[in-house]
Amino acid sequence: MLSELENVVLGVVNVNQPCSAYRVRMVFARSPSRHWSGSAGSIYPLVRRLESGGLLQSVTRRGDGRATRLYRLTRRGRSRLLSWLRPPLPDGGDLMTMDPLRVRVRFMEALRSEERLAVLEDAEAKLREKLVSIDHEARNDKRAGDTFRYLSGRGAIRSIRAQLDWLREVRKVLGLEK
Amino acid sequence: MLSELENVVLGVVNVNQPCSAYRVRMVFARSPSRHWSGSAGSIYPLVRRLESGGLLQSVTRRGDGRATRLYRLTRRGRSRLLSWLRPPLPDGGDLMTMDPLRVRVRFMEALRSEERLAVLEDAEAKLREKLVSIDHEARNDKRAGDTFRYLSGRGAIRSIRAQLDWLREVRKVLGLEK
DNA sequence: TCCATCATGTAAACAGTTACATGATTGC
DNA sequence: GCAATCATGTAACTGTTTACATGATGGA
Numbered sequence: 362m363l364s365e366l367e368n369v370v371l372g373v374v375n376v377n378q379p380c381s382a383y384r385v386r387m388v389f390a391r392s393p394s395r396h397w398s399g400s401a402g403s404i405y406p407l408v409r410r411l412e413s414g415g416l417l418q419s420v421t422r423r424g425d426g427r428a429t430r431l432y433r434l435t436r437r438g439r440s441r442l443l444s445w446l447r448p449p450l451p452d453g454g455d456l457m458t459m460d461p462l463r464v465r466v467r468f469m470e471a472l473r474s475e476e477r478l479a480v481l482e483d484a485e486a487k488l489r490e491k492l493v494s495i496d497h498e499a500r501n502d503k504r505a506g507d508t509f510r511y512l513s514g515r516g517a518i519r520s521i522r523a524q525l526d527w528l529r530e531v532r533k534v535l536g537l538e539k
Numbered sequence: 540m541l542s543e544l545e546n547v548v549l550g551v552v553n554v555n556q557p558c559s560a561y562r563v564r565m566v567f568a569r570s571p572s573r574h575w576s577g578s579a580g581s582i583y584p585l586v587r588r589l590e591s592g593g594l595l596q597s598v599t600r601r602g603d604g605r606a607t608r609l610y611r612l613t614r615r616g617r618s619r620l621l622s623w624l625r626p627p628l629p630d631g632g633d634l635m636t637m638d639p640l641r642v643r644v645r646f647m648e649a650l651r652s653e654e655r656l657a658v659l660e661d662a663e664a665k666l667r668e669k670l671v672s673i674d675h676e677a678r679n680d681k682r683a684g685d686t687f688r689y690l691s692g693r694g695a696i697r698s699i700r701a702q703l704d705w706l707r708e709v710r711k712v713l714g715l716e717k
Numbered sequence: 718t719c720c721a722t723c724a725t726g727t728a729a730a731c732a733g734t735t736a737c738a739t740g741a742t743t744g745c
Numbered sequence: 746g747c748a749a750t751c752a753t754g755t756a757a758c759t760g761t762t763t764a765c766a767t768g769a770t771g772g773a
Contacts, residue, residue: 398733400733400734400735402735402736407733428741
């Protein structure tokens, strides 16, 4: 079984073929989510692993002096990607997102009322800011015709909006409305 | 700096004081999210670590034959919990959730149209099922007056509903409406 | 008496991060 | 000539999981 990151890397290479490990790193580095850092220490060993497992193949671009390895999916690599993508999806528990804000609110009882309000306001400000930048990106993706990147961005937008709406519900229930 | 799990354990102990490591494990095991398993291998060394770091203190319940360690937060433990809870929150990028469904849709281009539909339908069914069980729990928490557990559950509900709404948008954009 | 649950722990493995290290290419 | 970016890699560490191992308690 491949890890989630390994499957995602297969997906990234598939979309950017032929694709250097460095480019894979940049995809993660520029991603709005910081879930995977795309650090050299994770990506280079990982693509090597996928190559020696027969899921990726590479050609080394020479002549221009620098040795850049460009990866492509093998047929086996492609069918691995497809079987990860296709149903059955992981079950409901693994499909649930983990929200660091939600876990804080779970334990927020320990705070005084004004501190609770401060947390909620800080969260709201940070989420709103993020929402703006992701919305920008999504509009660009739409304009560029990158449908699947656009749809993924739309998911992120809806998720953040849900967090924002929930924050107002939390305020209301805790009697912290402005 | 404590890890996210260490902070959450501090929160769990705080809410259930005096609290055995086993009970902490059960909180994770029964959680609808599978983000942390609460495995013995993570929890027992972790609480020991927090104890030797002066954030938890324990009394060993004897006399009834079994040796159960019951933990409480020390003053330092409590102030650590509070400083994790209080602003400033981690920035927007870390506040974003990572959604395994969203990353699959990002790469779904590789699938044929019927397969895409099958993925979306599978996701919808699994999320709906999860929604029902979390909604039950949230109602129980509300009835029991467990406000913060209730609010956290409400966050999960809103998050799943957002995923469900997004799934319909994905269908629409991809021309896969029933 | 037996099974589920409560209860504690360890060893090995695994995934990923941080920090370090090197060097070529492109544009100013 | 210099800085930013492209490009590849390793070593040490951290956090967590899986699998194993043990034993007491409470109820059918």
